Amino acid sequence: MSACVSAANARQVLASTSPTVFTAWATQGTSRRRGHPPSFPLLQCTVSRLLRAYPADAAHLPILKRSLPSAHSSARALLFQCAIETVCSSPHPMEARAGGSSSDCDQLKSLSSNLNGKGKDRDLCIPVYSAPEVLQKLKSKWDSVEKQPYRAMYSSVFGGITVDPTMMVIPLDDHMVHRGHGVFDTAMILDGYIYELDDHLDRLLGSASMAKIAPPFPKSTLKSILIQTTAVSQCKRGSLRYWLSAGPGDFLLSSAGCPTSAFYAVVVEEDYVPLEQGVKVTTSTVRMKPPEFATMKSVNYLPNVLAVLEAEEKGAYTSIWVDDDGYVAEGPNVNVAFISPSKELLLPSFDKILGGCTAKRLITLAAALVDQGLLKSVCVENITVDQAKGSAEMMLVGSGLPILPITMWDEQPIGDGKVGELTLALSDLLWQDMVLGPETHRIPVPYV
CATH class of the missing domain: 3.30.470.10 (Aminotransferase class 4, branched-chain amino acid transferase, N-terminal domain)
Known part of the structure; x- marks a missing residue:
């Protein structure tokens, strides 16, 4: 049901409508148990509030005695039309129980149809829904998915x-x-x-x-x-x-x-698969969170959101934060890692950033590539921007990736500008651990 009415028009309606119908509304205060819509008692009270604010004549006194504290005038006016429309469309006409005539309801219907003003008097028409109607609206949204x-x-x-x-x-x-x-x-x-x-x-x-x-x-x-x-x-x-x-x-x-x-x-x-296509990133101008908040995975993600939006506006996949000391920190929701020209796996220190579970698991698994001679070492340390941009390979590390190669940072190629072999080798290690690793890290789901 929609309603649209001004306070001035509500006052006019109250001054010109038979009090018989209003009395009927007020005497049905417990009508929820008698088959009326759940919102009906609220509308009864609303009428009382309206009458307290805009009494038309002495015939309304029985209702005024039951009145509640008045609400904001625009809210009263809005709900008043709801009351008019609800009562006039009720399958159990109120005037029949209160000794009123059908002309009372006809009068209300006529006034209701003329309550929408023009120009500055026109109010926004907002639907008022019952709980079942709200649920149906929500269900219809998902039914279309x-x-x-x-x-x-x-x-x-x-x-x-x-x-x-x-x-x-x-x-x-x-x-x-x-x-x-x-x-x-x-x-x-x-x-x-x-x-x-x-x-x-x-x-x-x-x-x-x-x-x-x-x-x-x-x-x-x-x-x-x-x-x-x-x-x-x-x-x-x-x-x-x-x-x-x-x-x-x-x-x-x-x-x-x-x-x-x-x-x-x-x-x-979601259909997760290994990611092998390189992306580009940009340095964020959005200030990163201070350490006491950056090391906590809270829902306060507005800086993270703005950092990603900034990157997207520049045609990049995401952005990279650099701390106040000039060291590489992290991405908005991922860690970052590098392969140095001497084949060292480098990750920024976790002192000022979130300790990524996937990044920490990567550090453990990467030892296998060290044993194979493919990596020289694995280090967690402070990394300057120049050192990072001079790396041979660069990657994002996070649960949903688990590794995403980076081939360009601030329009500058990383290494030769191609996805590196060690990046792909580390991605394979992590992916294999996720799908075939020990059950100390993988919990089987007892599907019902």
């Missing part, structure tokens, strides 16, 4: 798993939504296994501690929830994304009003 990517969601708010994307929502008063007071992490699902779940969970809990969020469950329970959610999803390849929040409660800064923290998880079906 050819392939549903969100396969399952867990929410501690309702304490279970849903596979209906319409229900995959979180409360607006969750402090993660309106204050950014939340942390998150992601694990990959490959061929029915969850990769590096324990390491990602440990990082999540470390971030939560830094953000002063006490988890609602111990690690073992969080892990069980994530595995069960993946099992219900039936997803064999994709990502498992999860959040710890200060929880819903109010719209203040402090989380003291939140009864408990919240945990959410969603399984996203």
Whole structure:
């Protein structure tokens, strides 16, 4: 139902409409149990509020006695027309119960059709929906999606798993939504296994501690929830994304009003494959987060978003952050690594950036290439921009890649400007570990 009315027109309607109908509205305050729409009692109260603000004559006094504190005039006017339209379209005409006549309802219908003003008096017409109508709207959105990517969601708010994307929502008063007071992490699902779940969970809990969020469950329970959610999803390849929040409660800064923290998880079906095509990057002019925030995987990602948008505007895949001391830091949501001209694998120190689980796993696996003589060594150290741009090979490292070759930085070729052999060798090592590695790093999903 849509409604559009000005406060001035509402006053005119109240002054010229028979009080019989209004009395009927007010005397049906408990009509929800009598078959009326769930929103009907609200409309009854709205009429009372309107009459308190704009009394027409003494005949309205019975309703004024039941009136509630007045609301904002534009809101009263808007809901007033809702009341007119609802009552006039009711399958149980009010005037029949209150001794009114059909002309009262006809009068209301006529006035309702003329409430839309012209020019400056014209108000925006906003639909007012019941809960079933909202759900139907949301369902129709997802019904139009050819392939549903969100396969399952867990929410501690309702304490279970849903596979209906319409229900995959979180409360607006969750402090993660309106204050950014939340942390998150992601694990990959490959061929029915969850990769590096324990390491990602440990990082999540470390971030939560830094953000002063006490988890609602111990690690073992969080892990069980994530595995069960993946099992219900039936997803064999994709990502498992999860959040710890200060929880819903109010719209203040402090989380003291939140009864408990919240945990959410969603399984996203995605077809991950090794990436072998080189991309170009640019140096970000967006300031990176200070270390106390950069080392925490929080939901405060606006600098990260702006850094990616800046890169895309320049025709690059992503950007690279350089810290205030002139050392290479990281990408907006990935680590970065280099192969030096002397075949050393170099990664920036993790002191001021997020400690990437995939990057740390790469450091361990790369030892095999050192043993084979393909790499000279593996080092984690401060790397200057000149040193980085003078490297033979460069790559992004992250869970969803796991390695993406970089062939150009700030329009300057890296090495010979081609994808390097050692970059591809490291990519093969990581990919093999993700799909065939030991079950100490891969958890089989007990699909239902």
